Amino acid sequence: MEKQVKRIGVLTSGGDAPGMNAAVRAVVRTAVNHGIDCIGIRRGWNGLINSDFIHMNAASVSHIINKGGTMLYTARSEEFREPSGRAKALATCKLLGLDGIVAIGGDGTFRGALALSRQAAESGHSLQVVGIPATIDNDIGCSHYTIGFDTACNTAIECVDKLRDTMQSHERCSVVEVMGRHAGYLALYVGIAVGATAVLIPEREVDFERDIVEKIRRARLAGTTHYMVVVAEGAGSAMDIASRIHDEIGIDPRVTVLGHIQRGGSPTARDRETASRMGYKAVVTLMEGRGNRIVGTQNGRIVDLDMEEALQMVKNFQMDRYEVLESLSSTKNPLL
Numbered sequence: 001m002e003k004q005v006k007r008i009g010v011l012t013s014g015g016d017a018p019g020m021n022a023a024v025r026a027v028v029r030t031a032v033n034h035g036i037d038c039i040g041i042r043r044g045w046n047g048l049i050n051s052d053f054i055h056m057n058a059a060s061v062s063h064i065i066n067k068g069g070t071m072l073y074t075a076r077s078e079e080f081r082e083p084s085g086r087a088k089a090l091a092t093c094k095l096l097g098l099d100g101i102v103a104i105g106g107d108g109t110f111r112g113a114l115a116l117s118r119q120a121a122e123s124g125h126s127l128q129v130v131g132i133p134a135t136i137d138n139d140i141g142c143s144h145y146t147i148g149f150d151t152a153c154n155t156a157i158e159c160v161d162k163l164r165d166t167m168q169s170h171e172r173c174s175v176v177e178v179m180g181r182h183a184g185y186l187a188l189y190v191g192i193a194v195g196a197t198a199v200l201i202p203e204r205e206v207d208f209e210r211d212i213v214e215k216i217r218r219a220r221l222a223g224t225t226h227y228m229v230v231v232a233e234g235a236g237s238a239m240d241i242a243s244r245i246h247d248e249i250g251i252d253p254r255v256t257v258l259g260h261i262q263r264g265g266s267p268t269a270r271d272r273e274t275a276s277r278m279g280y281k282a283v284v285t286l287m288e289g290r291g292n293r294i295v296g297t298q299n300g301r302i303v304d305l306d307m308e309e310a311l312q313m314v315k316n317f318q319m320d321r322y323e324v325l326e327s328l329s330s331t332k333n334p335l336l
Contacts, residue, residue: 004289005099005128007037009053012070013044013077013105013112016263017134017148019271020070020104025061026279027102032058034287039096043073044105045080045112048089053096065272068151068264074105080112086119093120093127100128100286102279106135106146107311110294114307117292128291130282131307134275136262139183142310143296147278150270152179152262153189159258160194164228171225173216173245173253177238178230179262184317186262187232192325197227199325200241202234203317212241213248215329229253277302 010027012020024040031038040056041047054060064071079085093101103113113129120127133140136152156178167174180186184201191199198215200206216227229245231238242253267275274297281295285304293304294311 005036005286007039007097008100008102008283008286009039009041009048009093009096009098010056010072010102011041011044011047011104012072012074012134013103013109014074015106015135016069016074017136017146018068018151018263018265018267019147019275020074020134021061021064021067022267022272022275023104023132023134023147023279024070024072025065026276027283028056028061029058030280030283034283036283036287039098040072041101043075044109045077045085045089045116046075047072048092049077049079049085051092051095053092065276066266068266070104076108077112083119086116089116090120090123090125090127094125098127100130100291102130102132102282102286104132104134104147106133106137107140110307110311114292114311128286128289129307130285130291130304131294132275132278132282133294133296136186137180137183138185139315140294140296141313141315142294142305144299145274145297147271147275148263148267149185149189150268151265152186153193154268155262155265156186156190156258157193159256159261160190160196160228160230163254163256164194164226167226167228167254173227173229173242173251175229175231175238175242175245175253175255177233177255177257179258180232181234184232184235187230187235188321188325191230192321192328194228194230195328196230196325197224197329198229199322200229200231200235201322202232203319204322206235208244208248212245216245216249216251219329227251
């Protein structure tokens with residue numbers, strides 16, 4: 001394998017996701033193992049603009065694989081969206097002598113990386129970029145799985161299970177709002193796993209009578225006296241839904257918004273292992289002289305795809321999972 005690069009940077013950008021640290025660790029240790037200098041860029045693209053960086057070695061990433069969040073910190077950068085901001089970032093890249101950058105984050109992170117690489121080419125500077133998908137929403141079109149999703153699901157499941165205990169004791173309805181502004185993967189996965197009475201997702205237009213009222217009625221007729229409704233934040237407000245349940249059925253729901261608790265916590269085995277494989281693949285891709293790529297999973301395999309083409313891909317929502325939920329929540333013996 002011919003080494004094509006001497007020094008690379010690694011950064012995390014956008015919303016944090018459990019497993020980002022494992023990906024950083026894999027990038028750094030793979031680079032060091034192949035004699036490549038590695039620079040940690042702190043606070044995302046802002047770090048390139050403001051020259052906020054640290055030199056990293058194998059010891060720099062010891063004991064972080066089990067930690068949530070990101071040791072490099074993360075931020076969103078409006079300045080980086082403008083050519084003038086990217087020009088400042090490129091000046092830092094030239095100063096540091098970076099041949100490539102591994103950017104860990106979501107769709108916005110990758111679009112920023114591609115714009116930076118193009119602007120570098122226009123200025124006569126070669127800068128290869130590779131993206132690693134990390135977002136709890138699991139909504140990156142080119143990758144079947146994104147780092148952080150499994151941990152976020154398990155966190156939400158643990159919280160909902162505890163809520164179910166008290167809802168059962170008091171014979172109440174619980175409305176739980178999980179993250180997922182534009183994607184319902186998290187809500188649906190959690191809903192099936194906890195045996196929810198109903199799940200609302202942005203990919204499916206909500207019919208309140210069909211999707212909530214009738215399901216609660218069927219559950220009550222089957223002998224159930226407590227109900228669990230899981231709502232993706234992009235499908236509606238949990239407070240509004242609870243209020244409407246009260247008005248139309250006469251029961252008094254309790255609302256829980258899980259919020260950013262889903263982003264934290266020690267990453268699961270799946271997220272640690274996937275992040276490690278993706279980080280390794282990202283460095284190998286740069287070493288092979290292939291830049292402007294996104295590392296992802298396809299049918300269980302770690303692959304790298306052309307970044308421009310990958311950003312055009314749309315992930316088709318697996319409605320068959322919703323059919324599973326419908327079948328299980330409509331039985332005469334509800335899961336709850």
